[in-house]
Amino acid sequence: MLARIGLHQEMQKAKRDERRNVSGAEARYKAAQQESRSWIGEDMRSYFARAAISDRGFKERLVAFWADHFTVSGKNQRVLLALGDYLDEAIRPNVATTFGELLNAVVSHPAMLMYLDQVTSFGPNSAVGQREDSGLNENLAREILELHTLGVDGSYTQDDVRQFAELLTGLRVGEKGFYYDKRAAEPGAETILGTSYGGAIGKLSDVKGFLDDLAVHPDTAAHIARKLVVHFISEDPPQDMVEAIASTYRNTRGDLMAIYKTMLEHPASAGPMGAKAKLPTEYVVSTLRALDIAEEITTQNPRVIRNALQIPMQAMGMDVFRPSGPDGWSETAADWITPPALAARIEWAVEAAKEYGQGKDPRQLLTYVLGDGASNELQVAVAGAESKWEGVALLLVSPEFNRR
Amino acid sequence: MENGISRRKLIQNSLILGCSAAASPLITPVTLASTPFDTRLVVIVLRGAMDGLDVVQPYGDPELKGLRKSTKVGEAAGAHDLDGFYALHSGLGNLMPLWRAGELGFAHAVSTPYRNKRSHFDGQDFLENGGQSSDGSMTSAGDGWLNRMLTQMPGTNVTTAFSVGRQRLLMLEGEVETSSWSPDSDMDLSPTAQALLNQLYAKDPLFHDAAQVAIDLSEKMDGSMNVRQAAKAEALAGFAADRLTEDTRIAAFSIGGWDTHRNQNGTLPAALAELSSAILTLKKRLGSHWDKTTVLAMTEFGRTVRKNGSGGTDHGTGGAMLMAGGAVKGGKVHGEWPGLGELELYQDRDLEPTADVRSYAAWALRDLFAVDRSALEGLVFPGLDMGGDPRIIR
Incomplete structure (x- = not known):
């Protein structure tokens, strides 16, 4: 991961140097560009290889499911370069942990922070945010609530999105990857879904505190249960199965192995195939x-x-x-x-x-x-x-x- | 192995493969009958929420500069004055001749009835579904408004309405059969192979219907384009224009790239270039049919009136729609301007919508295809009050 962030920085630096006519800059840029393409190509190859060759089919399907649930799209080369690591380090090791651990891993991975613009969101009253043209960006906060956790029908408001966006300020990506920068974090507590998080000075543990609560919220349980059934069983999901999974989810506070077990042991899993089209x-x-x-x-x-x-x-x-x-x-x-x-x-x-x-x-x-x-x-x-x-x-x- | 299973041309003399000159069973008999209408409609879905305030800039509103400190607006930013109050973003500068010719117009401060959650995905489904509810839930059939409109049109067939591109368009989904194809699509099957496929798919309507359209269309279209070219607006619009010069009367496709959360000055021009290229390609390729054509470009919602902390804008409410075509009475920005003052904003952050974007579409449908107002307000756009006639069609 570090090598790849460094590589992207070298590409940008070489491009700047090229504009300033520094000698050798063009060659450096080309070399970095080529290396970057070969990384991305290799990620693509290994993605297919894993899916096609692995003898642990269900695990690969879980990785695919969660990678899609927490979609990061390679909208530019910088994000594309981080994608392989995102799958290997944030998604894959966490498909059998708890939803909370998975959520925390995703939200602190550079790929997600870059994809949904968190890296350009700063507390408007923070030291960094006081600079001109810098402030809040709602993108990641909204999609976490709408897509990743509570679901669009979940019990959150625009104000929760805003407060959550303020809580998320401080998450940054630097030369060494992800880090927390309290100088970029909005000072003061934020009230989200009726609970207050954080104090005068921002801390990473405040973010984790809210993500942990979000992960065990009943709306999240219902949303994840439904999504699992829609993906694995049918786009018109049997309601009793969704309920059974949501109930396990609530009882185990998002223990993913217990959740899969409930899904696989449910009679609907043994039902006829063919309700879904293969992607x-x-x-x-x-x-x-x-x-x-x-x-x-x-x-x-x-x-x-x-x-x-x-x-x-x-x-x-x-x-x-x-x-x-x-x-x-x-x-x-x-x-x-x-x-x-x-x-x-x-x-x-x-x-x-x-x-x-x-x-x-x-x-x-x-x-x-x-x-x-x-x-x-x-x-x-x-x-x-x-x-x-x-x-x-x-x-x-x-x-x-x-x-x- | 270098060539592997790439998209090589298929060998012609085999049983499964080979070009067929056989008459297409589905289309040929019905294409002889054409719709009684000579008017044409193109709907472009702008996915990702276009910032109406940046595209059609109300630079005559003194509040705008304060709200958009980091962006220049109006003529200082290279935008083109439209009427002394609004200016068109420089990225659509190529469309100014259409504006001057009265073939380009806009409606401002419009939105669907969808409110508050500001989800792209619900917002887009809702825009295409055309229903009434503010929480974004769709009408019970979950179909699209253009398809429901087709139920009101006499003499239609499967090619009357065409969805262009690889993405499925909910707007055209529903009871009436429509066509869908991408400019790069190709499928060479011999008549025998087609028959086998029909047999294989007989009991699976989803596969059967898709294959029928694919078989029919692959014989008519050349598909000589690569996948990347085919996704560009120029290809989509060109393909749509070719259909519209034949039996097709309604075409729809999408243009993405509007979700400008970051560095909007840098990212918006690319999306605008696609939109501009779509409209100019339609005009060029439609030839004399352009005079009968109306293009409506609509987006799921607008964006925040203030810039966010990343030089972009976040999800908002009121926005703008574009109308173009020889059939359009252009040269005008329609709508009642709500103002940008603190008390005038929606939830202190968004442009307050003063009109339902569906009403403009409804008036266009009435004028182009003689659909009754009662059907428009009851069936096509349930619950809509069309209000007074904005006279957008010549």
Whole structure:
């Protein structure tokens, strides 16, 4: 992480020097730019490799879920450079802790602080905030309440957003990564959701105090429970399951393992599959697995990853690492199975089948991939294909394989 | 492996693959009948909350300078005077000839009925749904107002309304079947493969309907564009214009990049350049059809009247909408200006909306497609009071 923050600073410095005609600046900039691109390319490669090769499927799905819940989109190179570390250090180690620990890790990670503009938010009455043109920015405070914790229907007001934004001042990113700067923190206590936090001089523990309370708020329990069910089970979530999870959440104060257990043991988890459309990531990764080319593809250089996976996925509607907003990817099947996006899936799947499905028996593959989940129509179509790869293509474009 | 599973052209003589010249079963029979209307409507959703105060600057209001200390406004900032009170941001300077020709207008201090939570996502859903509730919850069908309007139009078919781009547009979702396609989309399937696909998707309406449209459209469109180019406003507008010169009468697409929390002077021009390019591309590519065309560009809400601490603005309430086209009676900024004084602001932070943005859209629909006022106020925009006619269409 440090190396990457340093790298971005070197890029900016070299650019400044270039403008001042310092000799060698252009070459330095180019070198840093190239190194930065190769980091980002490597992050992308390892993202696909982990998802496609890991034998701990559920854990990878949890990482994907939480990375999406706490979306950081690579809106510029600085944020993109921090994304790999964000996934590895803030999300991945915390998917089996408590929601509070996860929330604290996310809110103190440079990637999130940069993405939602916290790094440019200063207490208007703080030493730093007294400088011209500097003051509060509400972005992170609002999205934490609306998206990450209480939910948009939760019990907060615009005034809570404002007070929370003041409490969050002081969180900064410097050469060594995240740090707390009391000179940037708004002096005085803030009242959020009816409780007062902090005193005359800002402290990091005040922020943590509120995040911990927020994490165990009943609205947060309800919001997270619903989101889990919407993601893992159905966009029209069974209410009793949501309630069961929310109840575990409240009783265990957000113990994530207990929450997953309640979800997995609930009868609705054993219900029929197919209520959800696979996201393009899930679709592409499951195709690589089905064709047994996960390792072959995801150990290629970033350029191949880009051409073979990333660009086709953009046409499927998903620009990996760059969702359009902090609400992340849609959970609605109809948003993914549109005419242009389905056309892109079909195009890509046909090419994949043609390239890698030639030697495979599509009937065996069908059983291997879908078990007894294949419809009669699909079995007939696959068995009746004129060639092996065409049978494989039919499997890959089928609703059964595109749903989960 | 370098080429891997890239988007190589597919081999033509195979069973699954190959270009088909076969008549399209879905579109061909119905396209012969066209709608009785020759007027055209383009709706652009500006996602992320456009700052109406910076785009259409009320520089005649003496309060503005005090509220926006760090930004220059009005002609001093290179903005173009519109009427002595409002000035147009320099980023839309290319549209000034349209203003002078009476083909560009605005409505200021407008908003949907959505209030207080200031969520982009609820705000956008609500803008596209067109319902009434201030908490952002949608009408029970959860469909879009343009789709409900289509139920009132005689003689429509699946190509009458077109959603352009990869993003699904709620505005056009609903009971009436519409088309959706992206300028780069392509899918070469032989007639046999199409038949197999139809069979495979027969019992799954979501896949079946999407595939039907995809099969029909991939035969008509060339799709020779890359994914990045296809996401630019110029490509979206060009594609929309091509459809509108055929059977399509309504097209919609989105332009993002308006969520300027930070360094607004640096970031807003890029979004404005996209909007400007969309409108100029429509004008150019529509040719003589431009005279019959109305473009409405709408956003989920406005932004705070004061700059925030990062040289940007945060989520607000009242904002501005843009209308353009040969069918528009332009050269005017519509709306009642609420003022920017301390007591005039909404919740001491936002521009107070003085009109429902839906009313402008409703009047446009009445004039362009002869939709009844009762249907507009009851069905298309439930609960709307259209008020007096702002006369935005020629």
